[in-house]
Amino acid sequence: MYDLSNYLKKIEDVISGGPYHDTWESLSSYHVPVWYQRAKFGIFIHWGVYCVPAFGSEWYSRNMYIQGSPEYEHHIKTYGPHTSFGYKDFIPLFRAEHFQPEKWAELFKLSGAKYVVPVAEHHDGFQMYRSDISNWNAFEMGPRRDVLGELSESLRQAGMVTGASTHRLEHWFFMGRGKEFESDIKEPLRRGDFYWPAMPDPDFQALFEDPEPTEEYLQDWLARTCEIIDRYRPKIIYFDWWIQRGVCKPYLKKLAAYYYNQAAKWGEEVVINYKHDAFQFGTAVPDVERGQFADVKPYFWQTDMAIALNSWCYTENNQFRPASDIVCDLVDIVSKNGCLLLNVGPKADGTISAEDEKVLRGIGQWLSTNGEAIYDSNVYRTYGEGPTQIVEGQFTDGIKKNFTSKDFRFTTAKGYLYATALKCSEDGNYCITSLGRQDASRQANFHGIIRSVNVLGFDTPCTWNRDETGLHIKCAAQSDYPIVFKIQTD
16 A cells, blocks of 8 residues: 655645645635636546446446446446446456547647646546556556546647546545445455445535545545646646535645645646635636536636536437537637636547537637637626526536527627627627617717627628617628627727
8 A cells, every 4th residue: 555654744845835835815825827717718538437338427436336226227237246247347448449649639629629637537536647646547457558648748749738637535435335235345445445435425515524534535635636736737627526525625725735836836827626615715716517607707717518418428328519509608608707628528449429529620610710709818898698598507508598699798809899699690680789879978888989890700791880779780691600790999
């Protein structure tokens, strides 16, 4: 078993050396990097052992041990009893024989993404990177490759920022249901075992509840996360839910101080993504899972959502969203001071499905023409206008947004105002009410002068006029995607 004591001492030494210390007061001096606020669009990757069964979702490793669940029944029917074929037995089948990191990097570059965040360790506890802390990793088992290392290098070569996601803390309870019947998960379990600790289900909403993660488990979590930081130097670390529990707070502060201090030594500016107020506001970047906000925010934030509505990983029954819908979400999110981290779920063999690739290429084609309204952009005085209401909050991406040609989103960049119509007008007529001519004595959105209006990506000319009811645009351009009007103002 790996001795954590030296690593834990190193962590304490780095923290004591500053400039950040493990207090919210110290960490509140953090500022969100400009490069991240300019990037706007990134790729998330859920790829691991759970892709071998390709059934249900990335929670297969948990659900296969829940008696009566579809995964439980499927597992027995397909692989046999849990005593003879447990989750660990999928590892030799996870061969990644067609994994070509440079091909992934090429596709993600074509999608228009500026940063990529692979899952380094999911709830199942299998590390997708070379580790000194556990032997249950992709470098020593399964693919026998340093997946995170190889992919990070290919992404950097392609000019993209690399990150890493760790969901290790949820492993505390993730495999616990396997102790409720005869399976390959049984005591004694100790640190270093694949299934350790397999504790009973918690109240997922509670901030304080027994059994809390132990000091031994939290030290292991801290060391694993710092190992990712030291070995791969990711510029983004993403944490999933459940780390907001009270017992975790001291370790989150240590992790943030260590990461920010190490980044300062590297001369880099880095980002932590978190959910549910796990970190004190202002010390990292909040994330909304599969959802967005209804209005613009004065702080920078991120949405993580997946191309597939039903799963973060590849399954044989994934329900893929069309690229045009995702582009609408991207535009809406950016107009509200956010960025989008879009998940892709590769197959177990290392290939990316044709459906995923089609979506990524579609987004990339749109951004290649309209990216000036997205990248390096800033919010306008209002995020947009139109009749379609966004349902605010997490897990709302499955709600279909039936945008109309009256739904606009605004951004500004390089002296221009961009108004994106989220749906094309069938007759080519548009009216942006926020840009109507106003009596200067009245409170209004815009009192300036409009010099020109053009549509990006089309040779079709735009004619326009402005009166008290709005900026009226006539443009014959047609597309299944949003169209962007570039407006010169004075």
